Amino acid sequence: MTKTETDSALLESAAQPLLNLAASPDLQDLKLLCDKAGSEITLVTNLAEALGLPASIPVFIDRQSGRPISLKSLLDEWRTSPERKSGSATVNVLESFINLTKRHATSHSVIFADTNWKSPSLTAIIDYHQNESGGPADNCKHRIKYPFPLTEEWSAWVANNGKVLNQTQFAEFIEDHRADLASPHDDEVTYWQELLGGKMAYPNELQMLSRGLKIHAETKASSAVTLATGEGEIAWEETHTARDTKGGKIVVPSLFMISVAPFYQGEKARVPVRLRYRLPQGGGAVAWFYQLYRPDIYITEQVIRDLDRAASETDLPAFQGSPEMSS
Incomplete structure (x- = not known):
């Protein structure tokens, strides 16, 4: 049955x-x-008129x-459209971020800026909590994100910042990025040498240094520092016939300048760079590394400028930091 x-x-x-x-x-x-x-x-x-529930x-x-x-x-199962707007749109230029935010913004929308210099971004949260005191919470699930497009040149300098390189690696890096090397202005030479100490190098000096390092890639080295100028001097014990015009000695500056645009199609930033090397006790292979001086400053300044522009053109409140709810 x-x-x-x-x-x-x-x-x-x-x-x-x-x-x-x-x-x-x-x-x-x-x-x-x-x-x-x-x-x-x-x-x-x-x-009870509980918040967040329908009548x-x-x-x-x-x-x-x-x-x-x-x-x-x-x-x-029978919905023909979503219950609410949600998801994150990602844009590639600031103008698109501003225009798309204006398209969806409500009276409660806000903009957050992540000023982390390695991965900066702007995020508009369309359905942010209501701004009245005691007002109801919202879902914070509808977002528009603008990850600042970092250039390949800037990313390359950042990737090797503070990284120990052998002679060949350092020489090849300088050669590959010699277009980023900048001649310091007279006032920059005075300012940075007084602030950071040492001797500021010009691009041709860095190129000569990198070529000299290639010659001495397999030789033993010893080091000395000229206190009066802050220059370092490396002397090599030759194991082959290749020698430079100074009998195997290379003067090593302690500072140089680069001019690189952090952001795609953005303005170039002039950044001082400290140059360092290390020798093992008793001589041997030289280890090289460089340190960008306060690269975060250039990123943060640009992010804040763009945040101010976005807030002004969308007429939305803006904050530095991250929202209390993840996407």
């Missing part, structure tokens, strides 16, 4: 006493009949179990 036939038989059996007044009714069957007839969809009213919630009341059953999953 099918379920439909079983239900029909059950209903007929339960209703039979009502049709035959001489028979005693089966109360249990009557209760089952009433329970089946009583299952329904009803509305649960939000009497009423539709539920299915199963009279047999006495339990309410949520209809949300059933209703969501």
Whole structure:
């Protein structure tokens, strides 16, 4: 017997006493009949006016179990559009960030700026919490993000910043990026030498240094420092016939300048760089590394300028930091 036939038989059996007044009714069957007839969809009213809930919630009341059953999953199956705006759009230029933010912004939208100099970004949160005191929270799930496009040149200098390189690696790096080397202005020479100490090098000196290092890539070295100028001097014990014009000695400056645009299609930043080398005790292979002086300054200044521009053109409040909710 099918379920439909079983239900029909059950209903007929339960209703039979009502049709035959001489028979005693089966109360249990009557209760089952009433329970089946009583299952329904009803509305649960939000009497407490709890924040974040609608005024009423539709539920299915199963009279047999006495339990309410949520209809949300059933209703969501029939949605022709999302319940709310959500997701993150990523743009490649500041103008697109501003225009797209203006397109979706509400009176509660905000902009956050991440000033981390290695991965700076602007993020507009469209559905941010209401700004009235005690106002309801929102989902913070609809966002527009602008990750600042760092140039390959800047990223290359940052990637090797403070990294120990052998002679060949350092020489090749300087040769590959010699277009980024900048001639220091007279005022820069005076300022940076007084602030950081040592001798400022010109691009041709760095290129000569890198070529000399290639010659001495397999030789033993010893080191000396000229205190009056801050220059370092490396002398090599030759193991082959290749020698430079100074008998195997190379003067090593302690500072140089680079001119690199941190951001794609952005202005170039002039950054002083400290040059360092290390020799093992007793001589041997030279280890090289450089240190960009405060590269975060150039990134942070640009991010703040663009944050101010975005806030002004979208008429939205702006903050440095990150929101309390992740995307």
